[in-house]
Amino acid sequence: MKPPTEGLLVISSDPKDIGAAVRQLLGDALAYLYPAALRAAAGAGIADHLADGPLTAEELARRSGVDSGHLRRLLRFLATRGVFSEQPDGSFALTTAASVLRRDSPAPLRNLVLLFTDEMYWRPAGRLDETVRRGTTAFDTIFGAQIFEHLSKDPAKNELFVDAMADLSVLEHTGIAESYDFPASGTVVDVAGGLGGMLQSVLVRNPGLRGVLVDRSEVLERHRMTDPAVAGRFELAEADFFAKLPSGADIYLLKRILHDKSDEEAVRILQTCRAAMNESARLLVIDIVVPPAGAEQPNPTSDVLMMTVFEGKERTEEELAKLMSAAGLRISRVVATPSAMSITEVVAL
Known part of the structure; x- marks a missing residue:
């Protein structure tokens, strides 16, 4: 009787399959060259230079201050991934993928590419084996502090981080705001809400609500809450989510806040929220909720990123419930959104 194979991985002995596996793994092992190339193109502003039409590598090099021969090779490489295209006359043009690297793109990815390919992300990823061995990120051993402390000492990197997170929010906040039945009136406090994209989206869709955008002063002074529909309906509040929040x-x-924090830090933040909440208030935790084992994962890359660069993780509903309980809170329901994230509605115990 043959052993059952259902549900098990099958290893092929077919030379064609083995050859394909070899090519896959060799390509994967060199895959870091692709984000490096993306960073080089984004940093040189190539997409912006091509906004008015195709240009030669020589003209692009002149405008961006780089070597034309190396730029041509870089763009040919990116063209194999659909980022830029080489024309029959040897010039290069934008593709849809390349167009979102433009600074004025309605789906802006330039800051995100520059952040995700920055040494703050790149170098810890190169020591992922160390992270897996010791169970904590190697970020502090590389930079002398954990990421948020490191950012606090580097204004330029901190601004890039804040801008990139705000640009990421542009791609998702509409669907999230439309997925939850907000009250007809009242006040919404966006804790560590960055430049205000999420709060603005909520207020635009719920004209009876008022908002409070909470963050550090240097972030608040650059807020993007400029939609006329929210004028006079929000205020800015400098506060520390480890200390005290508007009550x-x-x-x-709490959007994209808990997932990059350790359990201990997450509980402290939740305790601060609980102290500010009255008995009828609701807390909306907007993060990925990891499904049960065997189910399709909404964004497995994000969880690996959280353990590589941060001290956080994408959590299951059970893991989130434990954090809530430790802070005097409980989960009332989980609401799906069009994005990979869910809205976990939390109330007082």
Whole structure:
């Protein structure tokens, strides 16, 4: 009787399959060259230079201050991935993928590419084996502090981080805001809400609500809450989510906050939220909720990123419930959104 194979991985002995596997793994082992090439193109502003039409590598090099021969080879490489295209006359043009690297793109990815390929992300990834061995990120051993402390000492990197997170929010906040039934009136506090994209989206769709954008002063002074529909309906509040938050609001938002924090830090933040909440208030935790084992993962890359660069993780509903309980809170429901993230609605115990 043959052993059952259902549900098990099958290893092929077919030379064609083995050859394909070899090519796959060799390509994967060199895959870091692709984000490096993306970073070089984004940093040189190539997409912006091509906004008015195709240009030769020589003209692009002149405008961006790089070597034309190396730029041509770089763009040919990126063209194999659909980022830029080489024309029959040897010039290069934008593709849809390349167009989102433009500074004025409605789906702006330039800052995100520059952040995700920065040494803050790149170097810890190169020591992922160390992270797996010791169970904590290698970020502090590389940079002398964990990432948020490191950012606090580097204004330029901190601005890039804040801008990139705000640009990421542009791609997702509409669907998230439309997925939850907000009250007809009341106050929404967006905790560490960055430049305000999420809060603005909520207020635009719920004209009876008022908002409070909470963050550090240097972030608040660059807020993007400029839609006329929210004029006069929000205020800015400098606060520390480890210490004290504005009290008495109806809704508190924590978007992309808990997932990059350790369990201990997450509980401290939740305790601060609980101290600010009255008995009828709701806390909306907007993060990926990892499904049960065997189910399709919404964004497995994000979880590896959280353990590589941060001290956080993407959590299951059970893991989130433990954090809530430790802070005097409980999960009332989980609401799906069009993005990879869910809205975990939390109330007081």
